Amino acid sequence: GENVEQHPSTLSVQEGDSAVIKCTYSDSASNYFPWYKQELGKRPQLIIDIRSNVGEKKDQRIAVTLNKTAKHFSLHITETQPEDSAVYFCAASGVTGRRALTFGSGTRLQVQP
Amino acid sequence: GAGVSQSPSNKVTEKGKDVELRCDPISGHTALYWYRQRLGQGLEFLIYFQGNSAPDKSGLPSDRFSAERTGESVSTLTIQRTQQEDSAVYLCASSLTRLAVYNEQFFGPGTRLTVL
Numbered sequence: 001g002e003n004v005e006q007h008p009s010t011l012s013v014q015e016g017d018s019a020v021i022k023c024t025y026s027d028s029a030s031n032y033f034p035w036y037k038q039e040l041g042k043r044p045q046l047i048i049d050i051r052s053n054v055g056e057k058k059d060q061r062i063a064v065t066l067n068k069t070a071k072h073f074s075l076h077i078t079e080t081q082p083e084d085s086a087v088y089f090c091a092a093s094g095v096t097g098r099r100a101l102t103f104g105s106g107t108r109l110q111v112q113p
Numbered sequence: 114g115a116g117v118s119q120s121p122s123n124k125v126t127e128k129g130k131d132v133e134l135r136c137d138p139i140s141g142h143t144a145l146y147w148y149r150q151r152l153g154q155g156l157e158f159l160i161y162f163q164g165n166s167a168p169d170k171s172g173l174p175s176d177r178f179s180a181e182r183t184g185e186s187v188s189t190l191t192i193q194r195t196q197q198e199d200s201a202v203y204l205c206a207s208s209l210t211r212l213a214v215y216n217e218q219f220f221g222p223g224t225r226l227t228v229l
Contacts, residue, residue, distance in 0.1 A: 001171075006155075034217065043204065043220040044156070089155060100146055100158040100169060101206075101218060 002027040004092050006104025013080050014112050021107045023090035024072040030092040033066060033073045034101070038087045047088075048075070080111045115139070117221035119205050125227045126195055134190045134224045138207030145188050146206045146218060147180060156204065162188060195228045202226070 003026040013019050025033075031052035036044035050057045050064045050073065057064050061080075066073040077084055087108050091101040118137045126132050138145050147159040158172040162182045173179070177195075182188040192199055202225050206218040 036220075043222050046217060046219070049217065091156075099144065099163075099208075100161045100172070101148075101156070102158065103148075103156040105155045 002030055002092055002102040004090060004102050004104040006090050006107060008107060009105065010108045010110070012110045012112060015080060015082060017080055019075075019077045019080055019084070019109055019111075021075045021088055021090070021109075022072060023074070023092075023104050024070075025092040025102075026071065027092070027094075028068075028071065029094050030102075032093050033064070034091050035064060035075050036089045036091065036103075038089065038106075040086075044089060077109075080109075082111050082113050085109055085111045117205055117207055117219055119203075119221040119224050121224060122222065123225045123227075125229065127229050128197060129194055131191065131193045132195055132226065134192075134203050134226070136188045136190070136205030136221060138186065138188070138205070139219055142207035142209055142219075143185055144208045145182060146208075147188070147190050148204045148206065149201045150204060150223070151201045159190070159203075192226075195226075197228050200226055200228045 006023045034049035035047050037047045038044045048059050048062050048064050050066050061078045063076045087106045089106050090104040093099055093101045120135045143164050145162040148156040150156045160167055160180050161169040164185050165182050177193045180190045202223040204223045205221040208218045
């Protein structure tokens with residue numbers, strides 16, 4: 001089955017700096033890669049996603065890149081703000097066959113004011 | 114419209130008792146998923162429903178766990194003879210029909226289960 005590895009497990013940055021979180025996946029059939037943000041005690045919220053026919057996607061301060069050959073994808077947050085502090089999860093799935101998301105173990109991002 | 118809802122929000126039970134957790138997906142979403150999140154950890158897949166059938170039950174950890182869905186709507190996750198290691202937040206998510214090219218999953222607030 002699919003296996004998703006996520007690094008780093010914790011990340012501390014200064015406000016205004018950039019943050020990068022990286023994930024690798026094992027199943028070449030996976031073609032959908034979302035990123036979720038989870039604040040303490042809250043539900044995971046989708047912040048951005050990318051499909052395998054696209055190499056990069058950007059939404060304001062957030063961008064995701066995908067390298068299908070290497071089977072890895074990354075989340076980039078620029079101009080970080082204290083409210084970006086949360087746990088971020090990457091995930092992978094296919095739109096056919098196994099459709100459940102396989103999640104990475106999470107990255108706790110702390111943005112220091 | 115309303116998002117995914119789950120009940121109860123918190124459940125405390127004694128070891129050996131059975132519990133039922135409920136999920137109401139977004140109206141019109143035919144796919145429904147259950148995940149488990151232990152404290153400080155990632156989300157583990159449990160079971161996936163497409164309509165009322167469950168084509169993927171591969172994440173259910175033991176035969177004490179079962180789930181059903183009726184009317185392409187509400188789903189119930191049942192844990193029999195609960196054990197302390199069952200303590201976790203149980204999250205439900207829903208997404209559009211398989212005919213869509215998207216697989217965006219929307220999560221409910223979860224049920225925090227504590228087994229004493």
